[in-house]
Amino acid sequence: METQGAFGYIIDNKKRIMFVESDAELLWQILVREIYVLMKHYGSKEALRSAFENIKTAKGKPKNEELEKYIIFTNLHEETYSGVMNRRDYKWSTTLHYCQSSFINILEAGLIVNQAEELGFVFLLDFDKGCVKFYKKYLEKKREDIATATLEEIMEFDDMPIISREVIINEMKSSFNDFYGKYLNIREELQNLYKLKTKARRESAANIEDKVDKLIYDMEWEMKKLHAGRRVFYNRLKVLDLIEE
Numbered sequence: 001m002e003t004q005g006a007f008g009y010i011i012d013n014k015k016r017i018m019f020v021e022s023d024a025e026l027l028w029q030i031l032v033r034e035i036y037v038l039m040k041h042y043g044s045k046e047a048l049r050s051a052f053e054n055i056k057t058a059k060g061k062p063k064n065e066e067l068e069k070y071i072i073f074t075n076l077h078e079e080t081y082s083g084v085m086n087r088r089d090y091k092w093s094t095t096l097h098y099c100q101s102s103f104i105n106i107l108e109a110g111l112i113v114n115q116a117e118e119l120g121f122v123f124l125l126d127f128d129k130g131c132v133k134f135y136k137k138y139l140e141k142k143r144e145d146i147a148t149a150t151l152e153e154i155m156e157f158d159d160m161p162i163i164s165r166e167v168i169i170n171e172m173k174s175s176f177n178d179f180y181g182k183y184l185n186i187r188e189e190l191q192n193l194y195k196l197k198t199k200a201r202r203e204s205a206a207n208i209e210d211k212v213d214k215l216i217y218d219m220e221w222e223m224k225k226l227h228a229g230r231r232v233f234y235n236r237l238k239v240l241d242l243i244e245e
Helices: 024-042 045-053 064-069 103-109 165-202 206-229 232-239
Strands: 005-011 014-020 120-126 131-137 143-150
Touching: 005 024, 005 045, 014 120, 024 045, 024 103, 024 120, 024 131, 024 143, 024 165, 103 165, 165 206
Parallel strands: 005 120
Antiparallel strands: 005 014, 120 131, 131 143
């Protein structure tokens, strides 16, 4: 069962939190390690806070140039397989989908999809108190505290990653480039097959249409497998040695 939740940060009593669609029970494991990496990168909690202060809240509807700029964070699985691009109708939640569960990614994007509701597993980085909190929020507003730590304590944790922020970002970009090249090839094949099917149907060529349907099924299956393999959150888990081969 997928576990939902939220993560975010507090600066000057202002809370910014982003919805987490799945695997929210792992927020402590991944985000404590991301904070460790970020503290190593920025050098101090004051510098890290300054970086978070530059994050803006995504508002309105993404413009065409923003859709292109943030495509590395976009859930392209939302696009239809009909050969018609509907990315222009994307909301920020889809455009920044792969910023979920990652402080590294929202800092790289410089944006967060802010929401008001807390429900499920919640991880907060509180710069005002210099600590992190992990808890579970229920519908009846009951709260179950799970873990807490100061930023200084995190820097003393065992088994923290030695990989740098730059390596993580470069790995993410390389992984996306590989995915996107394959994605564009499959999408082009699908678009051509849809056109061929339309032509066969128009010409009442049932035999050809049946063969094209089989090809379409195979290509759509390839697309589904490609998307299933593109899970940035789990890629980072592997990079940070949080799972075993």
